[in-house]
Amino acid sequence: MIHVCSLARLHATVDETGARHIVTLLRLTDRVERPRQIAPENHLVLAVDDITSPLDGYNVPAEHHVQRLIDFVGKWDRAAPMVVHCFAGISRSTAGAFVAACALNPQRDEQRIAWDIRRASRTAQPNARIVSIADDLLKRDGRMVRAIETIGPGRLATEGDPFRLDIA
Numbered sequence: 001m002i003h004v005c006s007l008a009r010l011h012a013t014v015d016e017t018g019a020r021h022i023v024t025l026l027r028l029t030d031r032v033e034r035p036r037q038i039a040p041e042n043h044l045v046l047a048v049d050d051i052t053s054p055l056d057g058y059n060v061p062a063e064h065h066v067q068r069l070i071d072f073v074g075k076w077d078r079a080a081p082m083v084v085h086c087f088a089g090i091s092r093s094t095a096g097a098f099v100a101a102c103a104l105n106p107q108r109d110e111q112r113i114a115w116d117i118r119r120a121s122r123t124a125q126p127n128a129r130i131v132s133i134a135d136d137l138l139k140r141d142g143r144m145v146r147a148i149e150t151i152g153p154g155r156l157a158t159e160g161d162p163f164r165l166d167i168a
Contacts, residue, residue, distance in 0.1 A: 002082050002097045004121070005162040006089030011035050013083050013162060020080035023069060023100075025092035025130075027059045044072040050091045052129040061092075066099065066133040073100040078167075089160030095126035097165050099134040102144055104167050110140060113165075114147035118154075120163035125154035 005013040007026065014022065014035045024032050024045045034043050046065045049058040076082055084100065086092035094117060101113045117124050126148050135144035154160070 002084055002100055002165045002167060003162065004089060004093045004097045004124075004160070004165065005083060005085050006093075006159045007031060007085055007087050008159065009089065009162055010083065010085050013085070014038065017081045017083065019083045021072075021076050021082040023072065023082065023084040023093075023096050025061075025084070025086040025096050028087075031087075044068065046096075048092065048130075050086065050088075050127060052127065061127065061130045061133065063133050063137070066130060066137060069096060069099055070103045070134065070137060073103055076104075088158065089162060090123050090154060090157065091125050091127045092130065094121070094124040094154075094160070095128075095130035095134075098126050098131060098144070098148070099138075101165055101167050102134065102138055102140065106138070110143040110147040111150060114151045116165060117163075118151040120165060121154070121161040123154040123157040123160040124151075124163070 003013050003017050021042045027047045027049045048061040054060045084093045084096040131144050131148050
């Protein structure tokens with residue numbers, strides 16, 4: 001399973017879940033201290049901002065970032081949970097979890113995954129750019145994008161509700 005949380009809850013979430021893999025989606029990587037029980041090779045850091053269009057001074061999520069995410073989750077042995085986090089646990093991390101679930105389950109319906117995310121977290125608002133890029137890379141023909149549009153925006157919050165997403 002995949003656990004989604006904010007940076008502030010990273011260490012507690014890893015401790016509580018026994019996770020052995022982490023995905024960090026956060027440009028300010030100096031704010032991230034990898035939990036000691038996570039091997040460096042089991043920690044993917046994607047230095048991206050939570051934006052959907054290029055903006056001077058910011059790192060827009062790009063195809064190479066999303067491809068690295070897909071490759072990383074594809075190598076995950078699933079023997080222990082994975083934690084996906086960003087700064088607030090609302091947008092980049094929920095998009096990362098959605099992408100991971102779609103990549104790991106090519107036959108699973110995108111709408112069901114998106115609604116599973118919404119039921120698990122009222123604050124989830126997956127980053128549309130990350131989802132769109134993954135939709136192209138995974139050849140989902142726009143279904144991932146439509147699924148996220150269907151669940152609508154999350155409840156406004158400064159920190160997202162941590163949640164678990166089952167991937168099977």
